[in-house]
Amino acid sequence: MESALLSASRFTTALHKREVVDGPVAVRKLQSSFYGKEINSHALFTRNFKKINLTVTSVMRKKLIKKETVVPDPDYRIPIVLLGLSGGLFYVENLPAAVPIGLLGLLLLFQTTRVRFVFDDEALEVKVGEQLEESGENVFVGGKNRWKYSSFVNWELWWPNFPILVYFKEKQTKPEGQIHFFPVIFNGKQLYDAMVERCGPSKTSGPK
Template sequence: MASALFSTSLFVSPPSREVKGYRRILPSSFYGNVVHLTSLIRREGSRSSGRCNVVASVLGRRVKKRETVIPDPDYRIPVVLLGLSGGLVYTNNLLPAAPIGLLGLLLLFQTTRVRFVFDEDALEVKIGNQLQESGENVFVGGQNRWKYSTFVNWELWWPNFPILVYFKETQTRPEGQVHFFPVIFNGKQLYDVMVERAGPSKTSGPKNS
């Protein structure tokens, strides 16, 4: 929260003059800003001396910054995959068990280290509890940071047990670049912050459980 207060005043007070005051509040076009325009003062003199108008204003601006949000890790998907792989091994279905088990292990490892960081302006993928830079995107190039203003649309599949989050942005490519990420984060937190920062999705949000 940042605030600024500037004041200017001019007083003319002959006994024959009348002071009238007005106050207006004007909404700003910026997020969370309120602009106050106060003390519009008219001083009217006597008929013989004419009128003298003096305007003094106080401009105050209150700015509300959005806090950084980092959804909590969620291990449900890797646990389900590893459980499925274990079941396949138990029934001697080793061929499908191997790739499913490897995917489960990979997602388990990624859940411990990958973080979605929603700051005031953009979504960024960072690494570890120290939130280190993730480097260049290995698939499409460019930094793993995308401004909310470049989001075209996004979806969360499936809301009650989210597995994938999809979004399309125009920052990487003007024609649009699509991204898919496994939901290894708290789905409710992820959905809520995406709605707040990138606008509503066509899907409904995960139910509280």
């Protein structure tokens, strides 16, 4: 009987010691596991926040960075060719052809000295003079001589090696689309590069 009570007492003491020793360890393990999840969750939140912050910063930076304004240089080749052709026709006494061609050459010569295509951050605008003043209303179709790139449907430059006409169609003037033709009295390569960059590539033309 005494032996049985002694054994029971030892078992109880051992169980109590195990609870005392293992208890805090178990609590520490639980706390360690809990805090580990908390730390991981915090790290995940921090990473996601950084990604969002970087994305927002990138978008804002793109909006703040504006494209440089491009103004192609004047090119006098077309008016000079027309005036030369007119002089040749005068020489052979073909006045009916020489007069209109000569007048057209003089008009384009005058326009070359004053008209400029201005490619700013959002639109193509026709301006006049060295101070790039506004050209006013379009005398043919009305409205301001300024068209946003987003309204362009298509455009072409004829002909690539010696560009004579630039054509484009836009939906800003009217919803069904408005066609414009301009003589290329500007540097053809600069004009083409600006049109490609701001309005998208042309499929069939471009200086070589």
